[in-house]
Amino acid sequence: MRIAHLGHAAVLVETEAARILIDPGAFSTDWHGLTDLDAVLVTHQHPDHLDPAALPTLLAANPSAKVYVEPSILLQVQSGDLPSLGDAQALAAGEQTTVGDVLVTAGGGRHAVIHRDLPGIGNVGYVLRSAGEPTFFHPGDSYDTVPSGVDLLAVPAYGPWAALKETIDFVRAVGALEGFPIHDELLNDRGRGLVRGRLDAMTSTRVVDLRGGVTHQF
Template identity: 60%
Template sequence: MQITHLGHAAALVEVADRRILIDPGNFSAAWHAVTDLDAILVTHQHPDHVDPEHVGALIDNNPQAQVWVEPQVLKAVELPRGEGLAADSTVELGGVTIGAVGGWHAVIHRDIPQIGNVGLVISAEGEPTLFHPGDSLATVPSGIDVLAVPAYGPWAAMKETVDFVRAVGAPQGFPIHDGLLHERGFQLVLGRMNAMTPTEVRDLRDGTPWTPQA
C-alpha cells in the first residue's frame, strides 16, 4: 500500500494494483490532475470533501474509474456518474475490498441538520488495512493498521480525537482534515496524537508517497 496525502481530506491510495482517490474536496487542488484512477470515493456531501466545481472534470478525466459516494451526495452534488455506497455495504475493486461504515456526520451544532457520512475501510490480501472516517468519530472498526486522523473540524474537540485514535488502536496513521489549521495548530495536534495514543502519526503534507509497514 502507498498513500499520498493530497491536501485536507483527500488521499490517493495505491493498493493491489489499484489507484483509489478519497474525498477530492475544495480545500486542495493537488488532486485536480490525477489520472489513471480505478475508483473515486466520497465520504459525504460537504464541499471540502467533494468539490462541486472540479469533481466533474476529475470523473470525466478518469473514464475507467468507479465512482462510489455516500448516497446523499448523489442529490447534493452534480456528478457525471456515480453510485451510492451506503453504510454497512461493501464493494469489490479487483483484489481490493472497500467497506462503508457509520452512516452519519458528526454533530456540528444542534441547529444544523445532520447529514450522511460513511467511513471507508480499504483492505487487500497481504496489505495493511486503511480507515478513512470522513467527518465522524463515532464508528471504530476492528483490524485497522493505518488510520487517517481528522486533525481538526468544527465538529470535534481534541479530547474526542485522542479517544477515537486510542479506540481504533492502529499502529500507524496520518493527519487529514487539516485545512483549517495553521502550522502551530497542526504541530500541536500532531504532537498530542503521538504523545497520547498508541498510533505513530506521520506528517504527509509534503505530498510524498508513503508506504506503511505491513
C-alpha cells in the same frame, strides 16, 4: 500500500492493482490532474470533501473510474444541487464493493454534530482491505465508527465538529499501528504540530506527517 495525502481530506491509496482517490474536496488542489484512477470515493456532501466545480473535470479525465458516494449525494445530484457525477453509485453503511484487489467497506452513516441547530447529514467512512496489505480507514467527518483490525488511520486533525479530547479518544479506540493527520486546512503549522504531538504522546499510534506531497509506503 502507498498513501499520499493530497491536502485536507483528500487521500490517494495505491496497491498493486488499484488506484483509489478519497474525498477530492475544494480545500485542496493537489488532486487536480490525476489520471489512471480506478475509483473515487466520497464520504459526504460538504464541499471540502466533494468539490462540485472540479470533480466533474477529474471524472472526465478518468472515464473508467468507478465512483462511490454516500447515498444522499445522489439525491443532491438528482435535485440539481450538485453536478452530474457520471455513473456514480451509492455505498451505504454496511455495504461493500471491490476495486481491483481492494475490498471497500462503508461504515457509520451520520456526520458528526456541528451544532444542534444545524440539520444533520450523512457520512460514511471507508475501510480498505487487500490481501497482504495494511487495512486502511478513512472516517470522513465522524468519530462514531471504530472498525476492528485497522492498521493505518487517516486522523481528522481538526473540524468545527470535534475537540482534541475526542480526537485522542478516537485514535485510542481504533488502535491503529500508524496514522497521519487529514482535515487540517483550518489549522496553521503550529496547530498541526500541536495535534501531532498530542497524538504521539497520548496514543499508541505512530503519527506520520504526509504533507507536502510525500508518498509513504505502509
